[in-house]
Amino acid sequence: MTKSTPLLTQRPRRLRRSEATRRLTQETWLRPEDFVYPLFVMEGKNSSEPIGSMPGQFRWTPDLLVRQAREAFDLGVPAVALFPKIDNSLKNSRATESTNREGLLPRTVTLLKENVPGLTVITDVAMDPYSSDGHDGLVENGEILNDPTLEILGQMALVQANAGADFVAPSDMMDGRVGFLRQVLDQAGHTEVGIISYSAKYASCFYGPFREALDSAPRAGDKKTYQMNPANQREAIREIKLDLAEGADLVMVKPALAYLDVIAQAKALSEVPVAAYNVSGEYAMIKAAAEKGWLNEKGAALESLLAIKRAGADVIFTYWALQAAKWLQ
Ligand code: PBG
Numbered sequence: 423m424t425k426s427t428p429l430l431t432q433r434p435r436r437l438r439r440s441e442a443t444r445r446l447t448q449e450t451w452l453r454p455e456d457f458v459y460p461l462f463v464m465e466g467k468n469s470s471e472p473i474g475s476m477p478g479q480f481r482w483t484p485d486l487l488v489r490q491a492r493e494a495f496d497l498g499v500p501a502v503a504l505f506p507k508i509d510n511s512l513k514n515s516r517a518t519e520s521t522n523r524e525g526l527l528p529r530t531v532t533l534l535k536e537n538v539p540g541l542t543v544i545t546d547v548a549m550d551p552y553s554s555d556g557h558d559g560l561v562e563n564g565e566i567l568n569d570p571t572l573e574i575l576g577q578m579a580l581v582q583a584n585a586g587a588d589f590v591a592p593s594d595m596m597d598g599r600v601g602f603l604r605q606v607l608d609q610a611g612h613t614e615v616g617i618i619s620y621s622a623k624y625a626s627c628f629y630g631p632f633r634e635a636l637d638s639a640p641r642a643g644d645k646k647t648y649q650m651n652p653a654n655q656r657e658a659i660r661e662i663k664l665d666l667a668e669g670a671d672l673v674m675v676k677p678a679l680a681y682l683d684v685i686a687q688a689k690a691l692s693e694v695p696v697a698a699y700n701v702s703g704e705y706a707m708i709k710a711a712a713e714k715g716w717l718n719e720k721g722a723a724l725e726s727l728l729a730i731k732r733a734g735a736d737v738i739f740t741y742w743a744l745q746a747a748k749w750l751q
Pocket of ligand 1 (some may be wrong): 702
């Protein structure tokens with residue numbers, strides 16, 4: 423020891439000296455099992471359309487979607503979440519196509535369950551992809567009605583459960599929907615179909631690319647009377663507690679990256695698994711920067727996903743699910 427060596431009882435750098443020691447002391451690990459792979463489905467056979475603002479993501483016809491889901495499943499990704507692109511001619515203000523048993527979404531669910539039997543299939547319960555107003559609820563004189571929307575969501579969830587969905591995922595932020603859906607499902611004998619609640623879903627600008635993918639943007643107004651104010655954290659706690667009391671099997675925070683504090687809060691108070699949705703805008707930002715050569719995609723994506731998990735997410739919905747599963751092999 424030279425004279426100039428300070429006496430330090432704590433030298434945290436010892437734990438970072440070698441790759442092996444860093445691995446030994448790593449607190450959080452990403453695994454393919456952490457991911458849910460969101461997939462967009464469109465009518466047709468054997469074709470796909472690239473989504474402009476989400477490079478690497480496509481709208482798939484059901485047959486190709488099955489292939490995509492199987493590839494992810496074989497790499498360890500346990501679940502997919504489905505979002506249908508509905509033809510404009512089928513949209514109306516009551517979103518009636520969402521309760522069509524022969525519709526694109528229920529047919530895709532059934533096909534997936536037949537072809538990839540072990541896969542967990544999650545379906546979105548919300549009116550927007552089917553609504554000519556582009557809102558998640560029924561619109562009357564510019565107002566989004568709560569209780570009449572619940573009736574439609576209930577019918578939608580039943581169609582999805584009948585088609586074979588393992589979990590329905592209400593993403594609409596209407597009050598009371600979790601309890602309502604639980605009751606509707608149970609009364610129909612679907613006691614084993616779970617509910618993943620988008621509990622703290624913020625009125626976020628980061629959903630932009632998703633709305634392009636489905637052509638589902640609100641035709642008038644915004645979603646601020648139902649989705650949450652990005653400024654609020656305690657309100658998220660209230661929403662999560664309500665959903666737990668109403669019987670949610672998982673609770674979700676969405677978006678993820680700008681809301682890591684909310685994810686941590688959710689983890690602290692929830693006794694059910696916490697999901698986080700790494701949304702389309704979060705994906706698009708990194709993709710765009712990587713295309714310009716400004717960021718390394720793999721590094722930025724895996725660091726983001728790790729951060730979401732570190733914050734407390736048990737389950738991560740991410741468009742990188744398949745790619746990340748490959749990176750992690
Ligand atoms: C619709 C829904 C949205 C997303 C998932 N379900 C968009 C919205 O609320 O406008 C966004 C997903 C994403 O941006 O990746 N209920």
